[in-house]
Amino acid sequence: MSHRLVVLISGSGTNLQAIIDACQAGQLDAETVLVLSNRPDVGGLDRAHQAGIDTVTLDHRQFDSREAFDQAMIDAIDPYRPDTVVLAGFMRILSPLFVRHYAGRLLNIHPSLLPRHRGLHTHQRALEDGDTEHGCSIHFVTEELDGGPLIAQAPIAVTANDTAQTLSNRVQQCEHQLYPLVLQWRAQQRLSLTDEGVLLDGKPLPKQGYQHL
Template sequence: MTRLRTAILISGRGSNMDALIAAARDPSFPADIALVLSNRPDAPGLAKAKAAGVATAAVDHKIYAGREEFERSLQIVLETYRINFICLAGFMRMFTPWFVGQWRGRMLNVHPALLPAYRGLDTHERALADGAKIHGATVHFVMPEMDEGPIVAQAAVPVLDDDTPETLAARVLAQEHVIYPMALQLVASGAVRVEGKRVLGAPAPDDASLIVPDATLARRRIS
């Protein structure tokens, strides 16, 4: 089996990075985490990735005059490591259409809300302010527009009466750690396909909180 050479892009501690690296330790997992790349040379996640035996690199966005100049340097690093797929995991930079075009259909992001609701920042605060009863997380393909793109997987969590943004964020993050490796597995294995704005695959799972093609099979393979 040829495993998909995947880079994880981070800006901070890399919580979802940890989950992806852990899943990819299984030789049967269809993606190999070949690089962790950050726009911040001091990102704590770089040290964690190095300790896990994953190659690391940093391209400091602050030294570039514009976004595309920065992205072209990113592209050179990705090509040097022969990367053919990207997972964004807390990467706090918006990409230009040029970069997204280089990776169209080959780049995933995880967002702490049930898209298309609550695009952008402060999702947990906004959900609580709106009185939402259900919140969650989404893994989607990346498009030039913020938090757009065909949805691969979602997980829902209830909003409790005594929730704060911090407690709600913690439960959502736990679900991100479940659905992100699952989504990468489904995409890397070719189990799903994109038609227009939809990601199509096997029938929905029995677990209604995990909205993902063939999630039961994916969970069994990861565990």
């Protein structure tokens, strides 16, 4: 039975497209069964429609609280029986209610080498701090914002000519390679979150995660 993915988006869905492409190319033994967006009329929904994937739009502005919105997401997601819930540019802070419900099944990709530059505007902050290295990170989601156990990172060198936009472009290319790879580990039942930390093939990963060079 194919590994079932639910992907959460808020925008253009380039990481969603990378996942769709990897599945179609046979590089990812999984099926995206639902794409959920908290914003209507975003490009990621068009990508899902073109691939024949079910979509749900839940406008967070229509809910009285974060918990009410997250419960509505749970109610929409659970009928699809996801093995992994994938945050792919989902621009909402999740409540403990949601995080606990999908504990061990909830992954996020972040455009920095965590624990550096949690939150927003990571590329500009990397430049302002004079970082010589930047990149992206994939981690299991916990109640700590961008603070869950690391699974994998893809570092890139920061050059003297880099701008926030050039960094963004190069980091995004890394994201499109790294997310399908990590999700394939999940599909192959090689990757899990345990009391011992993140395990790959039954062995603990280093604290900084797998380094994809």
